[in-house]
Amino acid sequence: MRLIVILYLSFLLVIPVSLIFWRTFSHGVAPVWHALQDPAMTSAFRVTGIVTGISVVIDTVFGVTISLLLVRYRFFGRRFLDAILDLPLAISPVVVGLALILVYGKYGWFGGFLERHGFQVIFALPGMVLATVFTSLPLVAREVMPVLEEIGVEQEQAARTLGAGPTQTFRRVTLPAIRWALAYGVVLSMARCLGEYGAVSVVSGRLVNKTQTLPLIVDQSFQNYDVTTAYTASFVLAAIAIASLVVISLLRPKERA
C-alpha cells in the first residue's frame, strides 16, 4: 500500500517537478538569469503578480464572507448556494473564459456597454482577474467552512455577552480561530491563481508585454522551441508554489502544539 503511494507520488509529482528543476539549470545559472531579464518575462512577472494579488484578495474576502454566511446563518436557498459554490472547480476553465467573453466581450451583452464608457474587460487585466477569481473562488471557503463549523457559535456568543459587537467579535474571536485554515486557503488560492492557464488564455488575448502571464509564457515559449524561457518560467511557478506550502506546513504544527 505504502509502495503504491510512493510510486504514485514519484511518477506524478516528484519526478516531473525535479526534472523541471534539473532541466532549468542544465546549462548553469547564466541562461536562466538571462531569461529572467527578458522584457517579455519581466512583464509577465508583473502581470501575474497584479492579477494574482487582486484575485487572492477578492478570493479571501469572498471566501470568508460566504463561509460565515453558509455556516452561521440559515436562509432560503442556503443549500443550493452551498452546492453551486464548487461549480467553478467543476467547470473547465476554458469554458469559463468563453463565457466571460460572451458577457464582457466587445459584442457581449454587457461588454459593449462597458467599452463605450471606456472600460475594457476582455483582453485586459479586469477580464483576467475575473477569470482567475472565478476559477479559484471556492478554495478559501472550503478550507474555512469546516473549521467555522467545528469551533461552533458559543465562543462568539460569549464574546457578545462580554460586550463585543459583531465586528469586534469577528476580529478578536472568529478570525484567530480560523487563521490557519484561512492561511492555508489563501496559499492554495494563490497557487491556483498563479498557475491559472485555461480561462486566462482565452480572455487575455495573450498580448506580449501586456496581458501575458507566466503560465502563458511557458506555453508559448515551449511552442516556439525557446525551452530556456519555458523552463525558467515553469521553475519560478513551481518554486513559489512549493515554497508557500512549505512555509505553511512549517508554521502550522508549531501553532497547534
Place this chain on the structure above:
Amino acid sequence: MGIDVHHITKRFGDFVALDDVSLSIPTGQLTALLGPSGGGKSTLLRIIAGLEEPDSGTVTIEGVDATALPPQRRNVGFVFQHYAAFKHLSVYRNVAFGLEIRKRPKDEIRTRVMELLELVHLEQFADRYPAQLSGGQRQRMALARALAVEPSVMLLDEPFGALDAQVRRELRDWLRRLHDEVHVTTVFVTHDQEEALEVSDEIVVINQGAVEQTGTPSALYDQPANEFVMRFLGPVTHLGGHLVRPHDIDISLTPEPATHAATVSRIQRVGFEVRVEARTADTTDADEVSIQLTRGLADRLDLAVGQQLWLRASHDASALDLTDTPALAVS
C-alpha cells in the same frame, strides 16, 4: 427589578418552545430554572441574554427594557455548559476580554483580573491556555470572565452539566458561597432537582414551554402546585389514591382508623435507609406502595416479607389527591 419576563413566546418552525411565559426574578437572589430536557430552559435564558430573539413579549433587566438591545448592550454575564473558553487566549486574557473591549486602563485590568482569578482559585494558572485546564477549572475561568465586567445579572446554562459528580458537587457549593459574597442576581439552569433544591433561593419549574410553579425550595417541595412538580422534585408513590413522598408514610403494625392495609413484598437496605415495597388491597394504587424509612425504625418494627402493615400518609405530609387532577395521566 431584577429580571422581568413578560409574555414571552418563542417558536422554532411549528414547534412552540416557550408559550406565553411571564416571570419575575428578584434582585440579588440565586434562582434556578428547573425542568426536564427540552422544556425550554435554555431558550428562556438565551432570550434573557439576547442570544435568541422572542417572537413576542418583553424582557426587562434591572428596570431597563432590554427586548430590542443586542447582547453586548445588556450587561449580562453568560456561562455556557461547555465553557466557551477562548481557546487562543490565555486564562488571563480570557478573563480580561470584557475589560479590554471596554478599553479600561492596563493596570486597572491587571488588578481586577488577578482579583477575580484569586476569587475562583486560578491565580497560579493565569498564563495557561484553556486546553491545559481541567473541566472544573475551565468553568471557574468562564465564571471569572463573566464576572469581570460586573454584569447586572449572571446567567448560567447548566454550568456543571459537563462535569463529573464529585467536581459538580464541589462547584455547586462553591457557587453558593460565591453568590453569598458577590450578591449579583443569578439565574442558573439545571435539570437536576437536587442541585436546584440545595443551591437556590428560588426555583422556577419549567415544563413544555410553560412555568409550572415558582417558589422557594421548601415551598415547592412541601406544597407542589401539581403532580408534575411533585414528581419532578423528588420520589413519589401512590397511597389510597393520593400521591405522597415515600418518606412521608407512617407504618403501624395494628389496624388503626384511616389506614390502608398492605402486605410487604420486598425490603431493600441502602446505606442508612430502608426501602419497603408493599401491596395494598386498594385497586387505585396500580403499583406497589414504596415506603422509605430509617434503618433504626425498620429495625424496631422488625419487618419481614409477607408481613401485614397498615399505612397512612403522615399528617403534615405533602400529598396530592389524584382525583382532583384528572387531566394529568398517572404513570
